[in-house]
Amino acid sequence: MVWTGVMISGSLIVLLVFINQVQAGSRGAFGCLYASDILSCTGLGMDQVPGDMPVSTVTLDLSHNRIVDLDAGSFEGLPRLETLRLAHNQLSDIPPGAFSNSSGTLLRHLDLSSNRLRVLEQDYFQDLQGLEELLLFNNRIVRVESQALAGLRNLHKAYLSHNRLTDFPFFSIQKHSHPHLSLLDLSSNRLPKLPLEDISNLPLSVQEGLYLHNNSLVCECSMYDLFRVWDQKGYDSVRFFRQEHVCLVFGIQRGTVRFFQHGRYFEKCNTTLNQPMREQESSVAVTAGNPLLLHCVTSLSGHGVTFLWFAPNSEYVVPPGNNSSLKMFGNGSLEIVAARERDSGIYWCMALDQRRRRNETWEVNVTVVLQHDAEAHEPFNTGFTTLLGCVVSLVLVLMYLYLTPCRCPPCPKTPPPATPTPSIGNEGTAGASILTPTPPATTEAPGRKVSTNKHVVFLEPIREQQNGRLRAEPGHLGPGLLLSPELKGHRAGEMDSIVFSDTPIMMP
Template identity: 60%
Template sequence: MLCAQGVAAPLMLSSFLLQLVRANLPSGCLIASDILSCTNLGLDQVPVELPVMVATLDFNHNHLEYLEDGSFAGLPNLDTIRLAHNQLSRLTPGTFRNTSNIHHLDLSSNQLNIIEQHYFQELVGIKELLLYNNRIVRVESKALSGLINLRKAYLSHNRLTDFPFFSIQEHANLITLDLSSNRMPNLPVEDIAALEESVQQGLFLHNNTLICECSMYSMFKQWEHRGFTSVRDFREEHTCLLYGEHRASVRFLQHVRFFENCTLKLQAKTESMTADVGNSVKLDCETSLKGKNLTYWWVSPHKEYIAPPGNNNTLRMYANGTLEILAAQVEDSGVYLCMAQNHQESRNETHEVNVTVSLNHQEVESFNTGFTTLLGCVVSLVLVLMYLYLTPCRCWCRKQPLPATPSPANECSAQSSILTPTPPATTEGPGRKVSNNKHVVFLEPIKEAQNGRPRAALALEHPKLAVTRSDADSVTSVFSDTTIVP
């Protein structure tokens, strides 16, 4: 009975605290783990008291018209705020005070008009900002400049006529900026070109009211040439107005006749190739230009102009723009630049090929192996000769009857041996044969030997040798002219 009361007490306390929390929240709010959901309840303000440990607040589909100063303060774990489909027209200063840990903020489908610079200053850790489907006509220049951790910003389906691209030039983490379906007639091409390439790859500008002009067309053709997703996935949605007339809207990436007189300056696309010395290498001049009126020319890594038929019997150029290096050498490595030009349409494209010429790997490997083997043999021979003729001997080893006990002479013959791996028999113990001054690599105590081969007893005394063959077939006599006694 006491045990049951001890278990029930914490449950009752937890239920009491949950009811206490619910008592301060509007009816219909749901709490699940660290998520508080108060969606579609007709709320016109955010509840004053919120659960301290909440990480996600969901107030979508309500009637919120304003947010008070510090509406979300005092929530240390707060990570996500969802305020979509409300009636917010502006944000008061200090709305997001003490909320530096927020990573996701959804303000889509509201009535925001101007994104003022103080709106998101406190959100230094924000990574994803949703502002699409509002009535935004302007984004102030410093509104996003301090959000250095921002990765994704969605401002599509608004009324923007321009955007401060220069204010996000330091945003190295920004990978998606959606400005599609707005009302921008012109683009600051130079400011956009100054953005990080990762930002340009994720910059969506389709379905705007762009006026057809050469710099804008050149920028998008360059993005198409480089395979940017923002152009590839929305190719048909890129339109522009001929002479600013709304009734004359064309898909300029598909119908290019209006831009025939534009001179395109596309950034070169680099290709890499490798070749061996002496081999022939062909470099293709890849281009999207079509027609019979194309001319090609190349610039070598040494700044040499190359045109058909080629130069100095080392480079050959064909009519289709292909450049052939007849017998590649190491000094031919570098970046080769090809230019394709259509004179009638005043269009040109460039293509780069980075060539690396190296020695044949097999030849280099064979040379290195042979040289290493020869050097090893020479060093071994020198060491042998040095030992045979320069090593001092204190005992003038002579063949003489050996005494019953070890003598310094016998010790000398053992200590000076290094050439043959065959261990000699010693005079220690009965049945041992006399060593004939054979040179051995090391001197190990041997219990019994037969014909110069150690038996399994050696493995028993030295466990590490047990993995070798027990009869020691691999041990042979080297540099020895002494007959093995059976």
């Protein structure tokens, strides 16, 4: 029993020694833990990247240390590296070639969050063509160079929130340069004004994943219209962060408005002015009597910027405007309350930043269209004419169906009349008598049909009476009709019976 206990105790001691040796072998010189293909060196107080790292490393975690600088080729000898975490260090700069190594095309995930970076230069990530996810939030970045993200063709997500950005090169993000980008987080920065034209040119996948909440945006109609459209489309960037979408009234930090909760501030943009929210065009037209809002387009922003306008009649306008026709707002917009013909002309705006000693100007050509001119040039309403045509067609169809006369039974065919001879019929039927002259057939020119030139003449009754009878002069049957020579020899008494016969008289 004693020997058995000694043997068991010895086995335990050997096992413990073996485990300690294995653990010691799994730690590097700096105390990093290595398991499988993951090398973790977090929270060790290191001030530089360790050397002699295993070549099979796929994930390298150097977060929560005191690393201040990276050297060129710091990660050489790691051909399989796909994930690199450098968060919560003290990096303020990235030298050229810091990520230049054989794993550059394989690196997918790079975490540089919570450092001290101030500027993203164009050569920081030029060796990372395969990068898919870039984390840069919670730094001190004030500027992003236009080509800083140009080489990241495979980039899917970029996080730059919680920095100090006042501008961002949206124009550098295009479909051909970033075909896979679906998330760009610029929230919690200091963006005062959005370049709406550049944002509208972004690919739809980038617009849907563009996060801009909790910035220092100045309250403007154009800005509000952008987020309202995204809200109507159901973008997650608006749907999940409605409470964090704020703007500053006249650029004053204390005048913060949560515009999705207090949309009444922008009612004037949608109803009173009755025009779309967009950047002001250089030439606009308005119908006489209608209001018009003119924007002072400028890149200057902040509470130190002041605006003024010059009207065509050399009138100097500043907030709140004059008493009746012109109103001016603190954001530089000028409202023509009711346009008149004399309001046409060039309106000139100046934005002045006294602190930085900068100024910018903008001109707008306003044309006031009179009411009668607007009516004369009103476009042809094809929809109304189409509807009118349909109604007329329907009425005609109903008239055809319900107002068509009844069909009479077929009349019996009469034999062709024989050669007519003059005869004397009953009297008193002159109104129904018909004189049908039948001229001889003539042969027209070759190739033409024979024309009979038949005429049917209705005799008008003669109103002159004599002894209760109608009177007709000899040789005359009515206006413009003469008797034939064969009938001129009859007496006047016989003429009455001839004229008022029901039998047609055939003229040779």
